[in-house]
Every structure is written in C-alpha cells, then in structure tokens.
Amino acid sequence: MRYIEPHGHMVSRTTDDYQAMVAAGCAAVCEPAFWAGFDRGSADGFRDYFRQLTVYEPARAAKFLLPHFCWLCLNPKEAEDLTLAADVLEMIPEFLEKPNVLGIGEIGLNRNTRNELKVLERHVELAVKHNQLILVHTPHLEDKKKGTRLIVDVLRAHRGVSPGRVIVDHVEEHTIQSVLDEGFWAGITLYPDSKSSPPRAVDMLEICGRDRIWLNSACDWGVSDPLAVPKTAFEMRRRGYSAEFVDEVLYRNPVRFLSQSPKFVLGESSVG
Amino acid sequence: MPTSRTPRPPDHLPLEGHVQAIVDTGFVPVRAKLLEVAAFLDRVERYGVATDFRCDALREAAKILVDGGPERARRILEKLSDPTTEPEATSSGKAALGAWQPFVK
Numbered sequence: 001m002r003y004i005e006p007h008g009h010m011v012s013r014t015t016d017d018y019q020a021m022v023a024a025g026c027a028a029v030c031e032p033a034f035w036a037g038f039d040r041g042s043a044d045g046f047r048d049y050f051r052q053l054t055v056y057e058p059a060r061a062a063k064f065l066l067p068h069f070c071w072l073c074l075n076p077k078e079a080e081d082l083t084l085a086a087d088v089l090e091m092i093p094e095f096l097e098k099p100n101v102l103g104i105g106e107i108g109l110n111r112n113t114r115n116e117l118k119v120l121e122r123h124v125e126l127a128v129k130h131n132q133l134i135l136v137h138t139p140h141l142e143d144k145k146k147g148t149r150l151i152v153d154v155l156r157a158h159r160g161v162s163p164g165r166v167i168v169d170h171v172e173e174h175t176i177q178s179v180l181d182e183g184f185w186a187g188i189t190l191y192p193d194s195k196s197s198p199p200r201a202v203d204m205l206e207i208c209g210r211d212r213i214w215l216n217s218a219c220d221w222g223v224s225d226p227l228a229v230p231k232t233a234f235e236m237r238r239r240g241y242s243a244e245f246v247d248e249v250l251y252r253n254p255v256r257f258l259s260q261s262p263k264f265v266l267g268e269s270s271v272g
Numbered sequence: 273m274p275t276s277r278t279p280r281p282p283d284h285l286p287l288e289g290h291v292q293a294i295v296d297t298g299f300v301p302v303r304a305k306l307l308e309v310a311a312f313l314d315r316v317e318r319y320g321v322a323t324d325f326r327c328d329a330l331r332e333a334a335k336i337l338v339d340g341g342p343e344r345a346r347r348i349l350e351k352l353s354d355p356t357t358e359p360e361a362t363s364s365g366k367a368a369l370g371a372w373q374p375f376v377k
Contacts, residue, residue, distance in 0.1 A: 080363055111363040112354070141368035145353040173346035174353065199298070200345065206285065238297060240286030 001025040003229050003250035007216035009034045011057055017226045018064040024230040028067040028266055032106035032135050035077040037221055043087035054098040067266060071105035071135050079119035089122055096130055102261045105135025109147040112139060120154055128160035133261050136168045148175040152182055165260055170195055176208055185257050189218045190228035198232035214254040329371035
C-alpha cells in the first residue's frame with residue numbers, strides 16, 4: 001500500500017513516527033505552518049520556523065527516504081495581533097521559492113473573529129498574487145460550521161481564487177457537502193477525539209463520493225495519530241473496498257491536487 | 273469535474289451480500305461508546321455539574337440518536353454548532369469548547 005500524508009506537523013513528531021509512516025507506505029508528507037502551542041513573540045520567531053520547514057525538516061525526513069513539502073502562513077490562532085500578522089505576511093514571499101514550498105496554509109479561522117477574517121483575506125490575496133495553492137484550516141468543534149461559511153464567502157469573493165486550487169481541510173458531516181458544492185477540494189482529518197474517525201471518514205466517502213477529497217492525520221504535538229491514514233485504509237478494506245479504491249483515495253487524490261504545484265514531484269508518482 | 277453534488281446514498285456498497293459484517297464488526301465498539309456517554313451523564317450528576325451548558329447540549333443532541341430521522345451525525349454536529357452568522361468582535365480564547373454557549377463570547 002502507498003499513501004500520501006498531506007497534512008502532518010512533523011516538527012512535533014519523533015523519528016520513530018517517520019519510521020512508522022514510511023513502513024506503512026507513506027510516499028510523501030506535507031507540512032502546513034502551524035501554531036507552536038504558544039504565541040510567538042515576534043516575526044523573527046516565524047522566520048526561524050519557516051527555515052525549519054524549508055531547510056531542516058525536509059533534511060530530517062530525507063534521512064527516512066521520505067519527501068517533505070510544506071505550506072507557509074501565520075496560523076489563525078495567532079491572527080489577533082494584526083501588527084505581527086502584517087510583519088509575517090511581508091516576510092513569507094522570501095520563502096516561496098524554496099523547493100519544498102507548495103503554497104499558503106494552513107490559513108483560515110480559529111474563533112471566527114473579525115481580525116482573523118482580515119488576516120485570512122490578506123493571506124488569500126498573497127496566494128493569488130504569487131499564484132500559490134491554498135490550504136485552509138476550518139475551526140474546531142462548535143465554531144466549524146459558521147467558520148466554514150465565513151471562509152467560503154471570503155474565497156468566493158476573491159475573483160482570483162480558483163476553487164480547484166484550494167483545499168478546505170477538517171471537514172465533517174455538516175460541512176463537507178457545502179465545500180464540495182462550491183468546487184473546492186475537501187480534507188477529512190482523522191483524530192482520536194475530535195474531527196473524524198476512520199469509520200466516519202469512509203461513511204462520508206460513501207455518501208459524498210471520492211472525488212476532490214483527501215484524508216490526513218494532521219498529526220501534531222496534541223492528541224493525534226500519525227498512522228491514522230493507513231488505519232483508515234484498513235477500515236476501507238474491511239468494508240470490502242478494493243486496493244484500487246484505497247489507492248485512489250489515499251494516494252492518487254492527494255497527488256492530483258498537490259501536482260498543481262510544479263514543485264510536487266515524486267520519483268515514482270503516477271496519477272495514471 | 274462536477275462542481276455540484278447532492279448527498280445521496282450510494283448506488284452500490286462493496287459488502288453487498290455480506291452487510292451483516294457492518295454490525296458484526298461495529299456493534300461492540302459502538303456499544304462501548306454509548307456506555308461512555310451514559311456513564312459520563314451519571315458522573316456529572318454525581319459530582320453536581322450536570323447543569324453545565326455542555327452537558328445540557330449533550331442531552332439535547334442525544335435525542336437525535338433515537339428520533340428516527342436520517343443523517344444523525346450531521347444533525348448532531350449542527351445541534352452543537354454556533355448558529356450565528358456574523359464574525360465575533362473579539363476572541364474569547366484559543367480553544368473551542370465543544371458546544372455553543374449563547375452570549376459567552
């Protein structure tokens with residue numbers, strides 16, 4: 001079995017996780033910029049983080065023969081400070097030409113505030129200006145439905161946004177269809193306690209179809225499982241889905257989306 | 273590529289002829305989760321915190337489980353969601369709480 005981990009915060013994970021993922025068939029990992037668990041004190045903190053994502057972490061992954069790609073942004077959890085956000089947004093273009101940078105993400109909303117919306121709009125403008133793919137984080141728990149609607153409104157309002165170049169991540173049963181109906185890609189995140197479980201993810205595939213959907217673990221420093229994607233393959237097989245179906249959802253789908261960036265090249269990748 | 277789709281039951285499920293496996297493999301894990309819900313509701317009463325808005329929301333959401341309607345997961349998620357539409361003026365904190373509490377923000 002082969003799969004792509006399209007959303008993993010590997011700077012928070014151990015080398016054991018890299019080994020386990022590769023052993024399970026992971027062919028590439030993509031790492032969106034994320035909140036560190038505390039607010040960074042200055043733009044320089046982000047500069048160091050972006051260097052980690054574009055230089056150090058791909059080298060660490062390469063030791064385990066795993067291609068590593070990343071996305072850059074200021075995470076919505078830190079978007080309340082508009083001055084800091086402006087400084088970070090100004091810095092991001094310095095890193096966009098790095099060979100493993102796929103686009104802008106994970107941008108979006110956390111608590112659905114006006115400041116978060118302003119910073120989201122500026123990130124979208126930056127992505128359009130630099131012709132970058134967009135990866136969107138939708139809010140947690142009770143904030144997800146409202147936040148998803150606000151995010152979709154921002155994306156639809158910008159004439160330069162091509163929906164097929166945007167993945168709206170962390171969808172659940174109450175948001176997935178609206179995201180797909182607008183022409184965006186949808187990401188289903190597999191978490192032990194929140195977001196989706198493997199059985200619910202397969203339910204959503206059965207109800208909404210498998211087009212324009214990827215699955216990810218979003219593994220980070222919190223409660224999460226870096227092997228959640230291959231474990232969902234087991235749920236698919238247990239329900240009788242073919243190995244080809246599993247490959248389509250867990251490998252070919254993310255490759256289709258990510259290959260819209262010319263930098264996403266895998267040695268043996270083939271969407272076929 | 274289509275840009276608009278309507279949720280629908282799939283025409284074909286792969287376990288055709290073996291659908292009993294859905295229950296055989298799924299029942300015991302889900303039975304355990306239902307017992308966790310029951311034990312949690314007993315526990316919050318025993319500790320005198322059953323009036324927390326999240327416990328109220330959980331009890332309300334649980335009614336959907338047995339109302340006979342479809343799309344229970346979607347409807348429970350919506351029941352627990354913030355129903356407002358305007359952005360918040362300020363953030364009430366980094367973390368969501370799991371159920372919407374009117375006027376808390």
